[in-house]
Amino acid sequence: MTTVTNLILKAAAAAENGEEDPGGAVGGCSGTSSSSSRRRSTLDLDLGNGSQVVYVARFLGYQESWDYFHYLNKHIPWTRPTIRVFGRSSVQPRDVCYVASEGLPDLAYSGYQPHAHSWDEFPPLKDILEAVHSALPGSCFNSLLLNRYKGGSDYVSWHADDEKLYGPTHGIASVSFGCEREFLLKRKPGKNFRGKKRSEGKRAREQDRVAEQHSFTLKHGSLLVMRGYTQRDWLHSVPKRAKAQSTRINLTFRLVPSHAG
């Protein structure tokens, strides 16, 4: 797997040392960047062709993040639904829950339509949403898919969150708590690297294959944002990892346009 991203991440982490922990940022849906969010060390990765990933290792404070972890672990009504993938039924290999603002079109994926819980049922989620809006000026998320990986054999396979309901360029803000897990990105088959033609030969294709994968270790309290055409052109996954023995909770904030569906 590609190491370039991890090298950049190490550099970003080194630059972070000694930096003040920003802690509980607050703000509204279309809030402006707070001074604390500007101090955070951020990795910006341009994936080419209008796709970008942004990673903030210390988005939320350490203890605050554990408080969120314990709250979510206990209070979210986690389910492990049966889904259909390539015509076969299987139990989803992680726990999930869905929260959305009222009046949005229903989310459905892999033959499964999750019940949409209200934000009011889980007040801490509104605080995390506010912190995300504050860190990402102009963002306005109205739905949230929660995932709980109970250990290294829970995973999410290669996919893109490209359901029509979201539109072609929707951003996803992903906040992680608990056990660190690897998050992989690879270009969708047939999507050329920075506009290069497939006819450029085997060597160029091999270079592309290597260059077109990125790996992030998503830390406790971190924020990862996928922007632009990332869902159209790229796949992502959280693979099984035998060494990941404890629980990880991940929140993916999304915007469902109210006219979608």
Ligand SMILES: O=C(O)CCC(=O)C(=O)O
């Ligand atoms: O757990 C993660 O980091 C990713 C989850 C994800 O890809 C999803 O919910 O669509």
Ligand SMILES: [Fe+2]
């Ligand atoms: Fe996803």
